[in-house]
Amino acid sequence: MESQIHKIHQQLMNKEISCTKLVQERLDLLKSNTHNTVNSLLDTLALGLAAKVDAKIANGQEIGLLEGIPFGIKDVYMVQGTYTTASSDLLKKYKSPYTATAIQKLLDAGAIPLVKENCDSFGHGSSSENTIFGAVKNAINPDLVSGGSSGGSAVNVAKDFTVFSIGGDTGGSVRQPAGYNKIYGLKPTYGRISRFGLMAYTSSTDCVGPITKSIEDIRIILNVMSGKDIKDQTTYQSKTISEQNILNADGIKTVGYFKNFIETDAIDVKVKADFLSAIEKIKAKGIEVKELDFFESDTLVSTYYTLAMAETASNLSRLDGTNYGNRIEGANLKDTYSITRSDNFSEETKRRIVGGNQVLSQGFSDEIYLKGLNLRDQISENFEKDFKEVDVILSPVTPNSPPKIGDSLKDPLAMYLSDAYTVGFSLGQLPTLTVPQGTETGLQITAAKNNEELVLKFANFLKHTI
Ligand code: GLN
Numbered sequence: 001m002e003s004q005i006h007k008i009h010q011q012l013m014n015k016e017i018s019c020t021k022l023v024q025e026r027l028d029l030l031k032s033n034t035h036n037t038v039n040s041l042l043d044t045l046a047l048g049l050a051a052k053v054d055a056k057i058a059n060g061q062e063i064g065l066l067e068g069i070p071f072g073i074k075d076v077y078m079v080q081g082t083y084t085t086a087s088s089d090l091l092k093k094y095k096s097p098y099t100a101t102a103i104q105k106l107l108d109a110g111a112i113p114l115v116k117e118n119c120d121s122f123g124h125g126s127s128s129e130n131t132i133f134g135a136v137k138n139a140i141n142p143d144l145v146s147g148g149s150s151g152g153s154a155v156n157v158a159k160d161f162t163v164f165s166i167g168g169d170t171g172g173s174v175r176q177p178a179g180y181n182k183i184y185g186l187k188p189t190y191g192r193i194s195r196f197g198l199m200a201y202t203s204s205t206d207c208v209g210p211i212t213k214s215i216e217d218i219r220i221i222l223n224v225m226s227g228k229d230i231k232d233q234t235t236y237q238s239k240t241i242s243e244q245n246i247l248n249a250d251g252i253k254t255v256g257y258f259k260n261f262i263e264t265d266a267i268d269v270k271v272k273a274d275f276l277s278a279i280e281k282i283k284a285k286g287i288e289v290k291e292l293d294f295f296e297s298d299t300l301v302s303t304y305y306t307l308a309m310a311e312t313a314s315n316l317s318r319l320d321g322t323n324y325g326n327r328i329e330g331a332n333l334k335d336t337y338s339i340t341r342s343d344n345f346s347e348e349t350k351r352r353i354v355g356g357n358q359v360l361s362q363g364f365s366d367e368i369y370l371k372g373l374n375l376r377d378q379i380s381e382n383f384e385k386d387f388k389e390v391d392v393i394l395s396p397v398t399p400n401s402p403p404k405i406g407d408s409l410k411d412p413l414a415m416y417l418s419d420a421y422t423v424g425f426s427l428g429q430l431p432t433l434t435v436p437q438g439t440e441t442g443l444q445i446t447a448a449k450n451n452e453e454l455v456l457k458f459a460n461f462l463k464h465t466i
Contacts, residue, residue: 003216019053019068036134037152067110072165078197087131090344100197118152123201147177172422174209179397179441190429194229249461256390258294278438297420304423306372313356387448
């Protein structure tokens, strides 16, 4: 699919549609949708902004490329004055006092926010069922999960309720739902986009990620959101990626893939066959393909969940009903904390807080948490070695197709294992894009740190190759 942003921009400029009509139509679609993608609608704000864009066009003024383009926001981003619930009971009535940097940049460019989108509570999950707003249903088959945690965002894009959405990816939450709903989703290099105003889950891997229907739209939004932010010390300045530079794959000579991801019983036979057939098509274009060695999926998943649980236990300790959230009074302060947290956090979130506090506690931290940190270093070193040999790494997004709604809740461990192919790239802090091709749940393209340009180039190449 071609760029939706360019197409709508032209329609607005040529006065083929008014921005108010465009926004109203999408709001109506969101309101009546049965996929449970909406936590709250930003209709008053959106229609006010649309009227301003229409006035500008009527006056013959130029509008920027993103001006008037409707978008969605995962409900873990601060947008001043709006409910920001993280799909939790605890923050059900919490309103943001400020706006996240990444979102502010989009607002400054004139994009129009329509909706705060349903997701797994605090980003905890791979199916968007861990939410107080009802399980998000897959865009293609509503009996299946949408994926997660940014499920509402992926479904809104897939169904054209929003032109693009901003998800958050800690261990796969943009890439996996993008794959499950057959669209594009990028996890940029850690630090390329500011995390300021994104609710912290695993601070060392949290990334802001665009979800779109085209590679070009990923490029446009990535450029707008990237950059150094004094409010997030992990950010850095990156180069703008031009449209021209990603059109051909001249620089890409070698592609690698992890042998052990493919040669395992855990992968669905069709996903495996489709992946290998994609590899053959790439070879047929004269690109060298190398098999690479990597850590076992179990090791990757264990390392990720050890660190993720430790960091989320620490990050969520501030949510005790004092400064934020739905406080439930107990007999004394300690009671108040425990009732507030016990009644307002979901089972899945509590599982992670308990697990995280366990791995951080005295007597366990050396054995488990420090080992996790050490493994993370080894994973990064492994990637550095790989990128001396290959330009990009290709992998499936998930080992299996999306489960039926209800199944993941019965077996959390199986759900954790469904992240086998996404979490390694998060631990490596690398740029990884899901493209809706190759296997039923897409393919992931990964390059060395800060090399999003190469990822997008290869995505364009794959579009014409498989
Ligand atoms: N499914 C993974 C988890 O539950 C990733 C979630 C995410 O990226 N927010 O931790």
